[in-house]
Amino acid sequence: MIRLEKRPQPSKVWGTLTPVLAVIATMIAGGILFWMLGKDPLEAIRTIFWDPLFHETFGPYSRPQLLVKAGPLILIAIGLSLGFRAGIWNIGAEGQYIMGAICGAAVGLAFYPSESILIFPAMVLAGAIGGWAWAMIPGVLKVKFGTNEILVSLMLVYVAENILASVSQGLLKNPDGMGFPGSRNFRDFPAAYNTDLIEGTGMHWGVAAAFIAVILAYILLTRHMLGFQVRLTGEAPRAAKFAGVNPTRLILFCLGTSGALAGLAGLFEVSGPSGQVSIDFNAGYGFTAIIVAFLGRLHPIGILLAGLLMALTYIGGELAQLMLGLPGAAIQMFQGMLMFFLLAMDMLSHYRVRWKTPVAAKEGAK
Amino acid sequence: MTGDMRQGDALMTLEGLTKAYPGVLANDQVSFSLLPGEVHALLGENGAGKSTLVKMIYGLVKPDAGQMTLNGDDFTPVNPAAARAAGVAMVFQHFSLFDALSVAENIALGMDNPPSTRELASRIREVSQAYGLPLDPDRIVGDLSAGERQRVEIIRCLLQNPKLLIMDEPTSVLTPQEVEILFETLRKLTSEGTSILYISHKLEEIRALCEHATILRHGVVVDTCDPREKSARELAELMVGDKLHVPSRDPAEPGAVALSLSGVSMPSPSEFGTDLRNVSLEVRKGEVLGIGGVAGNGQDELLAVMSGEARAQDGSITLAGEEINTLSPGARRARGLLTAPEERLGHSAAPEMSLIENALLTGSVREKLVDRGFLRWNKTEKFARRIIEAFDVRTPGPDNAAGSLSGGNLQKFVIGREVLQNPDVLVVNQPTWGVDAAAAASIRQSLLDLAHKGAAVIVISQDLDELMEISDRFTALNEGRLARPVPTQGLSVEEIGLMMGGAEDGEVAA
Structure with missing residues (x-):
């Protein structure tokens, strides 16, 4: 007989092990899915997880993409995780990401074709403020x-x-674009372009910002009073109030920070990999980052790893569409499975699975 | 053994009942028997296995081993309905009533085959009159007092003509007068042959009511006795299995007024709470002020308005002469006013966080555990260790989650955390609720020691014995109003009952 037993305290071992198990379970279930679609499951899994990094032909193209895609995911997820830890649910990072991109890009485009080195920092600031302001509304x-x-x-x-x-067809439309929607391309505007810091690695300013955010979030959560208040509010809201945490300040801090980081991610994306403000430059990073935040257990280091993994499934998924003709929906389903298995496996850190009968358990206790 | 001698004409016998939960043997070979028409006390500290035992009798839990008989026949209830059908009824400590429904409707819901509403109402009137439990079947339960709600539960049981009635801590929500009414009812029931299995930790009540007691310790029957022949202290020592430390005190001259509330009114922040109405009190350095009252009469609100979690709408709160009503909990702590709320899990402590983190929870300001926003974990860990050592908190270490501690140990930690910060004023709500006798005694002693060192202490408690033992002055909360504090010495039970606002009920029944 299988029984579930609540653990006296959540298991730390299982807490770190469950994301790994979830990935394995996703591979197995995903393999079955691909097999039912008539594809070779092993080949499909290899195409998604292995080829983007190590394939002779695709590797050199895919590897930089890993950082390009992981950067915004990590940056947004770090911000969201602070709020999620405190029980403040910012689901609208996608909007803050867009507004950050628009505000930052607008500041840059306003000074076209200036060559001042202050332009890019001003855009970064405007991007953060745009995302922050949009998050301040809720x-x-x-x-x-x-x-x-x-x-x-x-x-x-x-x-x-x-x-x-509206703005990509109006306010920010490229005056020299012959009527096509979309802003000027930042590739033709060097002072405002978010270029690779190291050529050919995909390591642009946004990726650097993501790594810095990971480190700062780690310090905040483990060493700072504000981080302690965030965690306390999430674990026991009444205890937080008793301890003297000001809920209003905490809500504004969490929403503001996550909005600002999402806005930054948007600005780095629009001024770099995407290159221009266009109707569909946003790739849903704001929503995927929610999965990344939970996959990383709302822990900064976990989010770093989860962001890289999620980026890998994106790139590998595209590769699988290209190489094996897998439908895009199958890849999305594959990513959804990851979230599903993670939440399901969560049970293992809170409960112990027992196979034995209660009588046998008694002998163990004696 | 006594049990064997009594077995012949017993109503119910338990033989070798055993129930294990992971890591703990809740009941180990428990055997005893119940005679018809006796009030049998089940005594034991929290965690001794009383609840598990009665749940097995009531069919809520299946024993791992052992037999039960009822009237000589095998008794193995598969669920509470089967137990009820066999004549076993139970009144739980926490009521299961719907506030929006009438008394009769609530009773009908709990019955297996309810009769028509009119017939039920007349039967409720009959039973309530026969047993001296005044209750109107048409009243809405939401408007009833705790004592009246309990009557609903009792009458629900009595309508089934039980042979055995199990009562779990029935007096914890009652005023002394209501307790007397309840005891009259129970005596009448036993005179008609019903047996009562009575669970309580109030030893004086057990001495007044029960003819026989079975004492459980760590799931094992350690003794049986006639409680009328023992003193409360002897009973307590049987429960604990050790000499009991009785708090001692040297009454000190009270000093200047440390904390004063005058005309404090506050609507309750919670929907089902009680508003505070024009509460005034003063507590002086070196004295313990006891605040009694049945739960739900504004205790949580009173603590919140002092801790800073809520603001008084009217009136003023002064600490050493300084108005503090608008100050945050942190600022109040900095000025020397510390508090410990009733609920340990989730209010005074965060259950999933470690004891170190929980030490930080209220200790950050006074113990200087934060340096320019950064946490001083080493210092915090030392503080947590200091609490664990000074207050004998049983835990493998300060890294353990607060929720993994037993109620008594966590409460010792919570009280220790506040006491070690050397407060000028300490306010505690239900300091020994759900705490074993030994831990309760040490918590009371630490509060007395604190007062002796010159702090002002306010103890809000439902446990009158506790308040009589440690407080210099006594007052009571009733529907958010506070009675005028009077010296504890020489206070009679009747006076206390009147202060708790039980007068009306008592007069009706008398």
Whole structure:
């Protein structure tokens, strides 16, 4: 008989082991899925997880892409994880990402074709402020009127998408673009272009910012009072209030920080890999980052690894579409499975699975 | 053994009942028997296995080994309905009633085959009159007092004509007058042949009511006795298995007023809470002020308004003469006002966090555990170790999660955390609730020691014996109002009952 037994305290070993198990389970279930689609499951898994890094032909192209894709995911997920830890659910990082990109790009484009070295820093600042301001809307509404930040932040994503469509066909449209929607390309605007820091690695400023965010978040959560308050609020809200945590300040801090980081990610993306503000430059990073945050257990180091893994499935997925003709929906399903298995495996860190009967358990206790 | 001698004409016998949970043997070979018409006490500290035992009798838990008989026949209830059908009824410590429904509707919901509403109402009136438990079947449960709610539960049981009635801590929510009414009912029941299995940790009550007691310790029956022939202290020592340390005190001259509330009113922040109405009190250095009252009369709100978790709407709160009503909990701690709320898991401590982190929870300001925003973990760990050592907290180490500690140990940690910060004023709510006798005694002693060193201490508690033992002055909360504090010495049970606001109920029944 299988029984579940609550552990007296969550197991640390299983807490770190479950993401690994979830990845393995995803590979197995994904393999079955690909097999049912008539593909060779081993080849499909290899194409997704191995070829992007080590394939002779694709490797050199895919490897830089890993950092390009992981950078924004990690940057956004780090911000979200702070709020998630405190029980503040910013679901609208996608919107903050878009608004950060628009604000940052607008500042840069306003000075075209200046060559000042101050332009890029000004864009970075504007990007962060854009994302921060967009996240402050659900924040202020929550602390003033008690609205639900999940709904407000999510709905603001669609508002942001419409603003994006509007400005890329209007306000920020390239005057020399012969009527095509989309802004000037930052590749033709060197002072504002987010170039690779090391040629050919994909390591642009956004990736550097992501690594810095990981380190700062780690210090904040383990060594700083504010991080302790974030964790305490998530673990035991009443105890946090008793300890003297100011909920209003914490809500605004968490939403503001996650918004600013999402805005930064948007700015780095639009001024670098994407190159221009266009209707569809946003690749859903803001939503995928939610998965990354949970896959990384809301822990900065975990998020770093999860971001890299998620980027790998993106690149590998594209490769599998290309090489094996797998449908895009199958790849999305594969990524969804990862989240599903992670949440399901979570049980193992809170519960112990027992195969024995209760009588046998008694002897163990004696 | 006594059990064997009594077995012949017993109503119920338990033989070798055993139940194991992971890591703990909750009941180990428990055997005893119940005579018809007796009140049998089940005594033991928290975690001694009383609840597990009665759950097995009531069919909620299946024993791993052992037999039960009822009236000589094998008794193996597969669920509570089977137990009820066999004549076993139980009144739980926590009521399972729907506030929005009437008394009759609530009772009908708990019955296996309820009769029509009109018939049920008349039967409720009959039973309530016969047993001296005044109760109107048409009233909405939400409007009833705790004592009246308990009557609903009892009448629900009595309608089934039980042969055995199990009562789990029935008096914890009652005023002394309501307790007397309850005891009258129980005596009447036993005179009609019903047996009662009575679980309580209130030893004076057991001495007044029960003819026989079975004492459990760590899941094992360690003794049986006639509680009427023992003193409360002897009973307590049987439960603990050790000499009991009785708190001692040297009454000190009270000093200047440390904390004062005047005309404090506050709507409860919680929907089902009780508003504070015009509460005034003063507590002086070196004295212990006891605040009694049945749970839900504003205790949580009173603590919150002092801790800084809530702000008084009217009135003022002064600490050493300084108005503090608008100050945050942290600022109040810095000025010397410390508090310990009732609920340990999730309020005074974060269950999934380590003891070190929990030491930081309230200790950050006074113990200087934070340096320009950065945490001083080494110093915090030392503070946690100091609490563990000074207050004899049983734990493998400060890295363990607070939630993994037993109730008594965690409470010792929580009280120790505040006491070691040398407060000028300490306010504690239910300091020994759900705590074993030995731990309770040491917590009381530490509060007395703190007062002796010159701190002002406020103890909010439902345990009147506790308040009589440690407080210099006594007052009580009733529906958010605070009675005028009076010296504890020479206070009679009747006066206490009146202060707790039980007067109306008592008069109706008398």
